[in-house]
Amino acid sequence: MANVFNCSVLELPKIHNRAGNITVLDHADSIIPFEIKRIYYLFDVPGGESRGGHAHKNLHQIIIAASGxxxxxxxxxxxxxxxxxxxxxxxxxxxxxxxxxxxxxSSGSVLLVMASENYDENDYIRDYEDYKIFKSR
Structure with missing residues (x-):
């Protein structure tokens, strides 16, 4: 089973340009340890709110602060x-x-996620007590 030390911050390639930097990612990159099947982003999260509050059984993710x-x-x-x-x-x-x-x-932040699978509600564990049972197997 995975632990928090299996999570790692990856430095993504950044191409410098005086007109603005760019980062390009694709499946051929060895940086991403899975095939990207879904991309989504969160924005306009009100101050003081939190998101997430779940785990996945099979899904791999890369989470990026696209802004903020x-x-x-x-x-x-x-x-x-x-x-x-x-x-x-x-x-x-x-x-x-x-x-x-x-x-x-932060104000104006945008959270970008690249996921290994398409959305599947059955892959989510949304109750922390259920999560502890899942981890004890």
Whole structure:
């Protein structure tokens, strides 16, 4: 089973240009440890709100602060670890089996997620007590 130390911050390639930087990612990149099947983003999160509050059974994710900043609280049922994301050329890899909470969104922040699977409600664990049972198997 995955633990919080299996989660890692990846430096994504950044192409410098005086007119603005660009980061390009595709399946051929060895940086992304899975095939990207879904991309989504969160924005306009009201101050003081949190998101996440779940784990996935099979889904791998890369979480990126495309704009602004936020905290990702990782929890493997035994250890918690907090990661601040605040640069668009860094992404946090989260393997299956890790509970995540997203907090402290700055004004105007945009959270971008690249996922290994299409949406499947059955892959979510949304109750922390159920999560602890899942982790004890």
């Amino acid at each position: 900043s936020f905290d990702v609280i990782l929890d493997d049922g035994k250890i918690k670890r907090s990661i601040v994301l605040n640069r668009p050329n860094y992404g946090l890899y989260v393997p299956p089996g890790i509970w995540r909470d997203l907090e402290n969104f």
